[in-house]
Amino acid sequence: FWGHGAAIAYPGCLWEQRQGHPGQFASLSQVFCFPVFYVKRTKNHQWRCNEATFSCSSAELCEQWIQVTREQLSLLTNRPKRLLVYINPFGGKRRGKRIYEEKVAPVFQQAGISADVIVTERANHARDHLTTEANLQQYDGVVCVGGDGMFSEILHGLVARTQNDNKVDQNRPGAELKPCMLRIGIIPAGSTDCICFATVGTNDPVTSALHIIIGDSQPMDVCSVHHNDVFLRYSVSLLGYGFYGDVLADSEKKRWLGPARYDLSGVKAFLCHNYYKGTVSFLPAEDNLGHPRDKMQFLCLLVSKWFHSCVAVSSSSWKVICGKFIAINAANMSCACPRSPKGLSPSAHLADGTADLILVRKCSRLDFFRHLLRHTNTDDQFDHSFVEVHRVKKFHFEPLDPQPLLLENQSELPKKPGFCPMGSAQTTCIPSAAHSSWNCDGEILHHAAIQVRLAIHNIAETVKRKIKLRLHLITAKVSCLKALGKTDSALMTHNSLLKC
Numbered sequence: 001f002w003g004h005g006a007a008i009a010y011p012g013c014l015w016e017q018r019q020g021h022p023g024q025f026a027s028l029s030q031v032f033c034f035p036v037f038y039v040k041r042t043k044n045h046q047w048r049c050n051e052a053t054f055s056c057s058s059a060e061l062c063e064q065w066i067q068v069t070r071e072q073l074s075l076l077t078n079r080p081k082r083l084l085v086y087i088n089p090f091g092g093k094r095r096g097k098r099i100y101e102e103k104v105a106p107v108f109q110q111a112g113i114s115a116d117v118i119v120t121e122r123a124n125h126a127r128d129h130l131t132t133e134a135n136l137q138q139y140d141g142v143v144c145v146g147g148d149g150m151f152s153e154i155l156h157g158l159v160a161r162t163q164n165d166n167k168v169d170q171n172r173p174g175a176e177l178k179p180c181m182l183r184i185g186i187i188p189a190g191s192t193d194c195i196c197f198a199t200v201g202t203n204d205p206v207t208s209a210l211h212i213i214i215g216d217s218q219p220m221d222v223c224s225v226h227h228n229d230v231f232l233r234y235s236v237s238l239l240g241y242g243f244y245g246d247v248l249a250d251s252e253k254k255r256w257l258g259p260a261r262y263d264l265s266g267v268k269a270f271l272c273h274n275y276y277k278g279t280v281s282f283l284p285a286e287d288n289l290g291h292p293r294d295k296m297q298f299l300c301l302l303v304s305k306w307f308h309s310c311v312a313v314s315s316s317s318w319k320v321i322c323g324k325f326i327a328i329n330a331a332n333m334s335c336a337c338p339r340s341p342k343g344l345s346p347s348a349h350l351a352d353g354t355a356d357l358i359l360v361r362k363c364s365r366l367d368f369f370r371h372l373l374r375h376t377n378t379d380d381q382f383d384h385s386f387v388e389v390h391r392v393k394k395f396h397f398e399p400l401d402p403q404p405l406l407l408e409n410q411s412e413l414p415k416k417p418g419f420c421p422m423g424s425a426q427t428t429c430i431p432s433a434a435h436s437s438w439n440c441d442g443e444i445l446h447h448a449a450i451q452v453r454l455a456i457h458n459i460a461e462t463v464k465r466k467i468k469l470r471l472h473l474i475t476a477k478v479s480c481l482k483a484l485g486k487t488d489s490a491l492m493t494h495n496s497l498l499k500c
């Protein structure tokens with residue numbers, strides 16, 4: 001199914017089709033048909049729903065086929081049957097509701113999935129509903145229709161609910177967090193849609209709906225962000241200080257512009273060319289986990305990581321870097337999006353328990369422009385003397401000058417648009433501003449000093465999935481080689497791989 005782009009999906013009703021030309025005296029023959037819907041892969045990682053019509057010579061045979069097909073489909077337990085859907089009507093170009101109703105609901109219905117839909121009425125509506133109210137027992141998954149901010153709401157709701165149910169204190173920086181059992185589906189309807197793009201390869205609502213229907217899933221790392229001992233937020237994609245923090249803070253005042261706000265604020269932040277002084281300390285990942293700049297096979301890295309985590313004690317030690325930074329970015333996944341199809345860190349992995357920490361030191365405007373431009377083409381954006389990149393498990397940031405005292409619980413901060421509790425000097429174009437703010441998956445953090453760790457990851461699950469997939473491919477190759485009557489070295493190599 002995966003490799004060949006076609007699979008039996010949802011048998012529909014029985015059709016009766018008459019051949020010949022009514023009105024003419026041709027004898028009528030009856031053909032009994034049933035449609036089968038399947039996923040077809042098209043260009044740029046996009047999927048579409050195709051339909052094939054099968055015909056049988058008798059109604060009984062046709063019914064038998066439909067029955068058997070339904071039985072086989074019911075054995076696929078990873079396919080969801082009941083979903084809880086949250087729609088943000090104000091994300092991106094404000095098309096969330098329409099996208100769901102026109103492009104997603106019809107395919108869910110065709111696939112026999114029932115959905116309870118909640119259109120959010122305020123920010124954090126979905127998060128609060130998931131944390132305290134939703135009866136999650138009755139669902140196989142939660143779907144968010146919106147952008148990265150909406151995904152973040154769902155993530156926070158589900159993680160908080162899981163920790164509350166298991167009596168885990170999220171505020172404790174070293175707490176062993178419990179992974180959530182429910183999967184989150186993303187129907188992209190936001191401005192960046194980075195989490196969808198980086199996991200699926202495209203930000204196309206129909207493709208996402210089809211991934212959800214066939215029960216596809218992808219584990220990912222979750223970073224927790226603390227300020228001293230106070231929990232601030234979780235992050236799954238970008239934690240960015242300096243450039244991306246300034247872009248976000250400025251863009252929040254321009255929400256009415258839709259996705260274009262990021263372009264305008266991006267140009268503004270680029271022209272301001274701010275840099276920030278501070279100290280970054282980090283715990284590097286073990287060497288065998290690879291480096292953000294090497295091209296080592298993901299599977300090798302994972303197996304190595306898994307093995308290492310089973311038998312070895314971490315030998316890395318903390319490193320400290322002080323300096324003047326234009327940007328400090330922690331990419332927990334590639335952060336690919338339509339603006340940058342390969343992302344901030346093209347070889348960052350989705351569920352390996354590490355993030356790529358990218359430090360862009362003070363440099364000329366022209367050099368920074370060259371660095372940014374390389375995010376849009378195939379050149380290596382790390383190949384500059386002022387850029388360094390480390391694969392890390394934890395990191396801390398401390399701005400050089402202490403920050404004005406903030407409320408410890410930032411959720412108590414007023415949420416009025418444009419209100420910035422640390423003073424506008426932080427986010428406007430004043431070259432001497434002491435602090436930027438953190439861009440945490442598109443949400444602003446009001447503390448510059450933060451401590452970050454990879455809090456939830458599922459390496460064993462990822463290793464298992466990748467090995468299973470590889471085994472499928474090798475088994476298929478062995479079958480083909482056997483069918484072709486090959487007994488040469490290729491078959492032996494594959495057979496020994498299988499044994500291994």
Ligand SMILES: Nc1ncnc2c1ncn2[C@@H]1O[C@H](COP(=O)(O)OP(=O)(O)OP(=O)(O)O)[C@@H](O)[C@H]1O
Nearest residue numbers: 091092120121122146147148149150190191192193
């Ligand atoms: N009904 C609502 N009214 C106002 N804000 C909402 C509502 N529902 C959700 N939100 C908030 O809107 C914010 C932005 O939403 P979303 O992420 O969907 O779009 P975006 O910011 O345009 O896209 P991206 O995050 O991909 O750049 C989120 O932080 C979310 O909490």
Ligand SMILES: CCCCCCCCCCCCC/C=C/[C@@H](O)[C@H](CO)NC(=O)CCCCC
Nearest residue numbers: 148192194238262266335339340372375441442
């Ligand atoms: C000369 C041309 C230079 C063009 C350079 C483009 C580089 C683009 C890199 C984009 C990285 C996106 C990282 C993802 C961040 C999301 O969590 C966040 C919320 O959706 N979006 C932004 O902060 C919005 C960020 C928008 C940045 C412009």
Ligand SMILES: [Ca+2]
Nearest residue numbers: 221332349354
């Ligand atoms: Ca990662």
